[in-house]
Every structure is written in structure tokens, then in C-alpha cells.
Amino acid sequence: MRTHSLESVEILLTAYLQGTTVAKTPIRVAVTGAAGQIGYSLLFRIASGAMLGEDQPVILQMLEITPALGALKGVAMELEDGAFPLLEEIIQTDDPDVAFGDCGAALLVGAMPRKAGMERSDLLTANGGIFKPQGAALGRSALKDAKILVVGNPANTNSLIALSNxxxxxxxxxxxxxxxxHNRAIAQLSARLHAPVTDIRRMTIWGNHSTTQYPDLFHAEVAGRMAAEMVNDQAWIEGEFIPTVAKRGAAVIEARGFSSAASAANAAIEHIHDWHLGTPEGDWVSMAVPSDGSYGVPEGLMSSFPCVCKDGNYEIVQGLEIDEFSRGRIDASVGELIEERDAVRELGLI
Incomplete structure (x- = not known):
């Protein structure tokens, strides 16, 4: 049976009688690549309460490579200047064990982007040098129930490397x-049907965060009706919708000269927010999680599924019927994930 000290009972009773609440214990939030574009877009929203709740204090533990510590200091100065009521402490470091120390949430943003002429094996090796030691540090230093999100690409396989170590x-x-x-797919469907994004539920991204991903309109709903039936145009789904969603990142780079930053940060905020506080009743979200064998995805593979979240936990939505078209798309993306897994295994990263 749980017991309380006399002092803690007095504090709770006093707060109750005064109509106030006892402040929550701060959650330590680690962000890697914190001085980068996505990190910069993330940190101020975390400090504002957008990710963990408007009454949840946070301690930001920001990790950067040593040459970027000067830029990180400038970010910390701006965070201080924001005078965020929920931000209790700011830690700047190039030591992963310090950044991940007792963290309850970790957003792994820093990664090696693919450069011109770089082979896939080179990209996987470079990111293995980042996510293998970070995974080990998380194992040593993070809380056992930490919520860890890998944002840096190739995100699925980087996450697999980290968890394996x-x-x-x-x-x-x-x-x-x-x-x-997931959000890109909602936006494209909204534009096609001239429907508010708030009318769209149960969007799903299956498979890999790559051009093979499968945004699924056959289980999505718009104002309670199946999205694919409302679109009623398979040629548009195959020829425009899926490629536009899958290649949106490249389109953003071509348009602005930089990769998606604010929209990526927003998605990371929403991912952790829903995992921590729960998904809306009757809806689900897309999360890449270790497969339990659902929908024919090999167990242990880091693949995207429809997920519901409650009480700080997530579950893969079960029982969805997968038609022949969707099956082929899912299998193709999962096949790519298998190839990536096998490649990092051969490289000794998992």
C-alpha cells in the first residue's frame, strides 16, 4: 500500500483547501542536434508546453557536436530570453550521457544527411557512428520508461541501430x-476535397519514411466517410497523391533550398504529445515502432503503423482489412526496410 509522509499530506491538504495544485516534477527532455534548424524550431515549443502539456515543467538537455557548442550557447541565450514559465533549467553539452541523463523524453534529431555521390552503405555507416553510441548512452543514462523519437534520417533504420545498442x-x-x-497526407487530401483538416481522421502511413512509404486512403475518413471513396479517383491516388506525399521533402528542398524544419519540428512535437497525453477518441496516428508481427511485417522491424496512445503507451491498431493494392504497397516499403536492416547488420551496427 502506498504511504505518504505527514509533511506531504499537509502540503496536499493545504493545496486542496486553497484551490491550488501542486507543481509537477519537471521532465528532462533531451534534444540532439539542438543548434540545427529542426532543433531550433523544436526547443521553444517544448519550453512553451506544446509537447508535454501546459502545466508540465521541463528541463532541456541539449546535445551538440563540439564545434557547434558556440551556436548552442546562442540558442540557450534565446531560450533564457523567452522567460518560459515551464522551463526550469537549460543544459548544454557535447556528452551524450549528460544529455540523456534521467531524461523522460529524447528527440534524436542530429544525423548525417545524404550528400552527392554518397552510396547508401556510406550513409548508413556514417549514421551508425552517431546512433550506435547514442543508443548505448541512452541505455546507460535515460529513464527506463523514456519516450525516444528518432527524427534524423534514415529515421527508421537509425532508430533500429539505436535500440539495438x-x-x-x-x-x-x-x-x-x-x-x-501523416500530416502531409492529411494536407493533400484536405486540398483535394476542399475539406478542413479537422474533418480528416484515421490517416495511416505504412512502412518506411522514404519514397516507398504508403499513405493509406482506404482506412482514412473524411467527416465519417471513407476517404478513397470520396476521392473516387484511383489514378489520382496512385499518380499524384502517393508520390506528392512521399516526395514532399525533396520538393521543399527545391523550393526553399533547405530541408523541412518547422514542419518536421511540429510533427515531432505532435508525435511525443500524443504518445504522452493520448490520441483523440476514435482517431489514430502514424508511428514507426518495432513490429510485433502485425500485418505481416517481420517482428522487430522498425516500421510505420496506425497507432493509438493512452496512459503514456502506444498500441498498433489491429484488425484492419488490407486490400490487394495496399498489400503490394506495404510489402514494397517493408522490403526496403528489410534491405536496410540487413545492410546495417552486415556493417556490425546491430
């Missing part, structure tokens, strides 16, 4: 971000 943490503590793809 995080001794002491359950694989299910690790996720990868497909919420940006």
Missing part, C-alpha cells in the same frame, strides 16, 4: 517519425 531499455521505448508524412 541500448542495453537495459525495452525496444518499444524507441520510435521513428512518420508523423510528418
Amino acid at each position: 541500448a542495453e537495459g531499455l525495452e525496444p518499444g521505448r524507441f520510435t521513428a517519425m512518420t508523423r510528418l508524412d
